[in-house]
Amino acid sequence: MHIRAVALAAVAAALMLSACATSGLKFSEMGATMAAAQPDMGRIYFYRTALLGAAVQPEVRLNGEKVGKAVPNGFFYVDRPAGNYQVVTETEVEKKLTFTLDAGHARYVRLNISMGFWVGRVYGELIDEAEAKSEIASTRYIGAATTP
Amino acid sequence: MSKRSLRVVTAVIALFMAACAPPVTQLPTQLTPGTGKSFRLTRSAEADISTGHSTTLRANTRWELVGTVSMGEVYRTRDQVVTLRGDGIHEGYIVVRRGALVGFYLPVERAFCPVAQSQPLSIEP
Numbered sequence: 142m143h144i145r146a147v148a149l150a151a152v153a154a155a156l157m158l159s160a161c162a163t164s165g166l167k168f169s170e171m172g173a174t175m176a177a178a179q180p181d182m183g184r185i186y187f188y189r190t191a192l193l194g195a196a197v198q199p200e201v202r203l204n205g206e207k208v209g210k211a212v213p214n215g216f217f218y219v220d221r222p223a224g225n226y227q228v229v230t231e232t233e234v235e236k237k238l239t240f241t242l243d244a245g246h247a248r249y250v251r252l253n254i255s256m257g258f259w260v261g262r263v264y265g266e267l268i269d270e271a272e273a274k275s276e277i278a279s280t281r282y283i284g285a286a287t288t289p
Numbered sequence: 290m291s292k293r294s295l296r297v298v299t300a301v302i303a304l305f306m307a308a309c310a311p312p313v314t315q316l317p318t319q320l321t322p323g324t325g326k327s328f329r330l331t332r333s334a335e336a337d338i339s340t341g342h343s344t345t346l347r348a349n350t351r352w353e354l355v356g357t358v359s360m361g362e363v364y365r366t367r368d369q370v371v372t373l374r375g376d377g378i379h380e381g382y383i384v385v386r387r388g389a390l391v392g393f394y395l396p397v398e399r400a401f402c403p404v405a406q407s408q409p410l411s412i413e414p
Binding site for chain 2: 225226236237238239240264265266267
């Protein structure tokens, strides 16, 4: 009975891990191949390190436009003109992050997960560049960059 | 209601409360742009904005004047990310009056968020 339960748990864990797997290049491997943003644009990186709540992968909206998904161990980026930005993620509730972007600068948004009432809540958090660069290095590219 | 049911209800309410935070106070205000002043924060400061989350200003960060609001002068730094956390997260610039931190200016919302208690800042030019 115990062996059967362990086997079932192992299969379930394997299925969950395969669902989490991201296949793109690592951030640290892409560094040299990533084109720089145009001089009049800034760049916003989005990344998620936590595997906790891997099945919860809400859309990420930037000023109302879908720009990607909160995929565990994944990152993507968009280039945008300088200005004000709002990042929205929604599971059982809507979570918002607001920040400014300057031309020629990068902002880093880490997509965290916290406990919710029914399901986990994913929310964006603005992270210092040094900390973000260390965290994002091992995440994998999950989407094409877009420009407005 | 049995004691066990009461415990379950209490735990559910506690979980619900932990998952929710009050919004960051946002008092509409107008920023008059300005430049030409700066200072270095010599000691870290922790600001309570009455949401259950505090914001830390790190020591050895340089702050540049970006303008004024009716509550004081508004300074921004590139040495750290400054955010205010409530039910959402908002980038903030500090508002200083007579050498004390009195609140934050939210550039996206164009609003002022006061700190629970103003606190003197340790600064040098």
